[in-house]
Amino acid sequence: MKKLKIASIPGDGIGKEVVPASIDILNAIAEVHGGLKFEFVEFPWSCEYYLEHGMMMPEDGLKRLSDFDGIFLGAVGNPKLVPDHISLWGLLIKIRREFEQSINLRPAKVIKGIQSPLINPKDFDIMVVRENSEGEYSTVGGSIYQGEDEIAIQNAVFSRKATERAMRFAFDLSAKRNKHVTSATKSNGIVYSMPFWDKVFMEVSKDYPEIKKEAQHIDALAAFFVTQPSRFDVIVASNLFGDILTDIGAAIMGSIGIAPAANINVNGKYPSMFEPVHGSAPDIEGKGIANPIGQIWTAKMMLDHFGEEELGAKLLDCIEHVTGAGYLTPDLGGSSTTTDVTTSIIEQLKK
Amino acid sequence: MKKLKIASIPGDGIGKEVVPASIDILNAIAEVHGGLKFEFVEFPWSCEYYLEHGMMMPEDGLKRLSDFDGIFLGAVGNPKLVPDHISLWGLLIKIRREFEQSINLRPAKVIKGIQSPLINPKDFDIMVVRENSEGEYSTVGGSIYQGEDEIAIQNAVFSRKATERAMRFAFDLSAKRNKHVTSATKSNGIVYSMPFWDKVFMEVSKDYPEIKKEAQHIDALAAFFVTQPSRFDVIVASNLFGDILTDIGAAIMGSIGIAPAANINVNGKYPSMFEPVHGSAPDIEGKGIANPIGQIWTAKMMLDHFGEEELGAKLLDCIEHVTGAGYLTPDLGGSSTTTDVTTSIIEQLKK
Numbered sequence: 001m002k003k004l005k006i007a008s009i010p011g012d013g014i015g016k017e018v019v020p021a022s023i024d025i026l027n028a029i030a031e032v033h034g035g036l037k038f039e040f041v042e043f044p045w046s047c048e049y050y051l052e053h054g055m056m057m058p059e060d061g062l063k064r065l066s067d068f069d070g071i072f073l074g075a076v077g078n079p080k081l082v083p084d085h086i087s088l089w090g091l092l093i094k095i096r097r098e099f100e101q102s103i104n105l106r107p108a109k110v111i112k113g114i115q116s117p118l119i120n121p122k123d124f125d126i127m128v129v130r131e132n133s134e135g136e137y138s139t140v141g142g143s144i145y146q147g148e149d150e151i152a153i154q155n156a157v158f159s160r161k162a163t164e165r166a167m168r169f170a171f172d173l174s175a176k177r178n179k180h181v182t183s184a185t186k187s188n189g190i191v192y193s194m195p196f197w198d199k200v201f202m203e204v205s206k207d208y209p210e211i212k213k214e215a216q217h218i219d220a221l222a223a224f225f226v227t228q229p230s231r232f233d234v235i236v237a238s239n240l241f242g243d244i245l246t247d248i249g250a251a252i253m254g255s256i257g258i259a260p261a262a263n264i265n266v267n268g269k270y271p272s273m274f275e276p277v278h279g280s281a282p283d284i285e286g287k288g289i290a291n292p293i294g295q296i297w298t299a300k301m302m303l304d305h306f307g308e309e310e311l312g313a314k315l316l317d318c319i320e321h322v323t324g325a326g327y328l329t330p331d332l333g334g335s336s337t338t339t340d341v342t343t344s345i346i347e348q349l350k351k
Numbered sequence: 352m353k354k355l356k357i358a359s360i361p362g363d364g365i366g367k368e369v370v371p372a373s374i375d376i377l378n379a380i381a382e383v384h385g386g387l388k389f390e391f392v393e394f395p396w397s398c399e400y401y402l403e404h405g406m407m408m409p410e411d412g413l414k415r416l417s418d419f420d421g422i423f424l425g426a427v428g429n430p431k432l433v434p435d436h437i438s439l440w441g442l443l444i445k446i447r448r449e450f451e452q453s454i455n456l457r458p459a460k461v462i463k464g465i466q467s468p469l470i471n472p473k474d475f476d477i478m479v480v481r482e483n484s485e486g487e488y489s490t491v492g493g494s495i496y497q498g499e500d501e502i503a504i505q506n507a508v509f510s511r512k513a514t515e516r517a518m519r520f521a522f523d524l525s526a527k528r529n530k531h532v533t534s535a536t537k538s539n540g541i542v543y544s545m546p547f548w549d550k551v552f553m554e555v556s557k558d559y560p561e562i563k564k565e566a567q568h569i570d571a572l573a574a575f576f577v578t579q580p581s582r583f584d585v586i587v588a589s590n591l592f593g594d595i596l597t598d599i600g601a602a603i604m605g606s607i608g609i610a611p612a613a614n615i616n617v618n619g620k621y622p623s624m625f626e627p628v629h630g631s632a633p634d635i636e637g638k639g640i641a642n643p644i645g646q647i648w649t650a651k652m653m654l655d656h657f658g659e660e661e662l663g664a665k666l667l668d669c670i671e672h673v674t675g676a677g678y679l680t681p682d683l684g685g686s687s688t689t690t691d692v693t694t695s696i697i698e699q700l701k702k
């Protein structure tokens with residue numbers, strides 16, 4: 001019996017609806033499989049937790065998480081309760097950074113039964129490998145003067161180590177897919193970090209002669225996501241560019257509510273974290289209509305991560321069976337509830 | 352008789368086709384109008400010029416340009432001849448910076464007869480006000496160490512002056528449009544420059560109580576360009592965010608070949624520069640099939656800039672008449688040539 005200890009952090013807003021739904025699904029999968037068991041421990045860390053305790057997680061929060069095989073997180077943030085820079089940097093980004101989850105992996109592909117806003121999306125199937133620890137999200141910077149003379153400076157920091165790690169991850173992944181890596185750059189406008197990024201990409205790509213390589217400026221790349229998304233396989237991008245591209249990826253799939261993600265610790269020192277692209281959507285919280293597919297597809301990425309690719313593929317099949325049959329939440333133009341979609345997927349899994 | 356002295360710089364690739372076409376149109380407009388005359392002087396500054404002279408423009412290039420009322424530029428760059436960082440920074444970006452063209456103005460709207468890749472684009476009509484002099488495109492930065500320890504640092508520099516200038520421009524513009532300004536931010540991930548950006552936006556917006564204001568993170572904003580572009584009126588964005596958004600704007604219009612732009616010098620010290628969003632497209636150079644509409648619409652922005660808004664509106668009407676009648680270049684799915692489109696617009700102007 002393979003046992004996986006998973007820390008679940010529903011977080012804020014609809015996280016509290018889609019995480020329990022996805023846990024039901026993971027338990028159903030384990031049951032069907034027979035030789036697999038999940039042990040979930042839930043942590044209530046969230047903006048509400050902050051209001052009570054003055055912090056997003058306890059002092060020893062990271063230590064407690066480090067005992068788990070993986071972290072299954074819903075969504076963090078509710079600006080009406082706690083400013084974003086406190087809630088996100090005190091929980092979500094803190095875990096990404098401290099647990100060296102240096103790769104954020106985010107697929108975008110056509111899903112059966114889900115209408116893309118594009119007239120002709122073709123059969124795109126993209127995997128974005130986003131550098132997840134540095135770049136434009138560095139904490140180096142500051143400002144000088146007050147009032148009309150104020151100047152704010154933000155350092156984007158790109159290390160060879162992190163840049164190369166993201167690129168090798170992308171090439172290795174593409175070798176198992178369609179053998180084509182596109183680098184998101186902007187070296188024609190951003191004259192220090194991006195030429196460095198290009199140089200590392202050129203060098204790393206030499207180790208993968210069988211893989212087609214290409215560099216595209218982020219402006220053109222963002223436009224291509226709309227006009228020709230099927231031209232891409234794996235994309236490697238900086239923290240910011242990956243953030244932007246994956247939201248466009250979610251949009252062309254039909255809803256941010258279905259887009260999954262994995263924050264991968266590649267050195268095995270700490271647990272990885274599985275967390276969909278969408279946020280906490282406080283506007284629809286508690287209505288029972290949150291789309292659970294982003295979180296369920298995220299569960300599939302967790303299965304893949306633990307070597308259960310067959311189960312992962314089966315779960316994605318079941319998702320597509322259910323969306324293909326028209327079980328769609330309101331964000332996708334349907335009238336199904338979170339529970340309708342979840343129970344239909346569980347039924348399909350058990351068939 | 353109002354006389355306008357315009358420096359024309361066709362530049363590279365299809366710039367050499369669409370600039371002459373647009374000059375024909377501007378001359379036709381002047382003729383129809385009667386009281387207006389353009390005097391064009393052409394400068395051959397380009398990558399080919401670089402190969403001959405070792406620079407993108409002569410030493411006194413800027414001085415010569417400074418005598419003109421405006422600059423009408425096609426496209427710069429041909430990486431097969433000259434690396435982008437030389438060609439762009441030696442001509443295009445040099446003019447933007449040295450002539451303090453601190454605002455890059457770029458519309459995105461539905462044009463009659465041109466098919467958007469979106470199923471339901473509705474009737475979007477967006478104006479992006481892009482900060483054009485600093486931000487992520489600063490020339491402050493560098494790197495340390497070689498090989499596996501190398502670290503590249505890029506400073507994004509945001510001054511109060513430039514930030515506020517872009518924001519006031521956006522609010523003033525929106526006051527004449529639909530009274531809604533959206534600020535492109537990313538203060539949840541980029542923790543020094545973007546909170547500063549947000550603060551200035553909050554402060555400036557207080558001077559415009561009649562205008563609806565909203566801040567959106569760039570990732571969500573990029574996605575909204577795909578899912579709900581009609582929710583926007585004026586968007587104010589940093590140099591990089593404006594660059595990305597306007598390429599998506601071009602994509603949802605149907606082709607980057609139709610997207611226009613103006614680089615505005617707001618203090619009146621130097622000429623402004625009118626230059627479409629598209630590049631030099633060396634792959635279709637010389638085939639006579641380049642879409643001239645980006646450049647022609649850019650000519651309309653130049654007319655507006657010189658106070659000839661009525662003529663500008665008339666020109667846009669004529670463009671839409673011609674696209675609506677199906678005169679479309681191959682990038683738009685048609686089989687018209689650059690000349691077909693241009694002469695049809697001139698005929699329409701003269702009607």
Ligand SMILES: CC(C)[C@H](C(=O)O)[C@@H](O)C(=O)O
Pocket residue numbers: 188189219439594628
């Ligand atoms: C060529 C490049 C430097 C330029 C920019 O990013 O400003 C272009 O993409 C544009 O938008 O005009």
Ligand SMILES: CC(C)[C@H](C(=O)O)[C@@H](O)C(=O)O
Pocket residue numbers: 088243277539540570
């Ligand atoms: C909330 C925010 C800081 C975060 C990011 O930009 O990384 C989010 O947009 C994401 O993509 O997970």
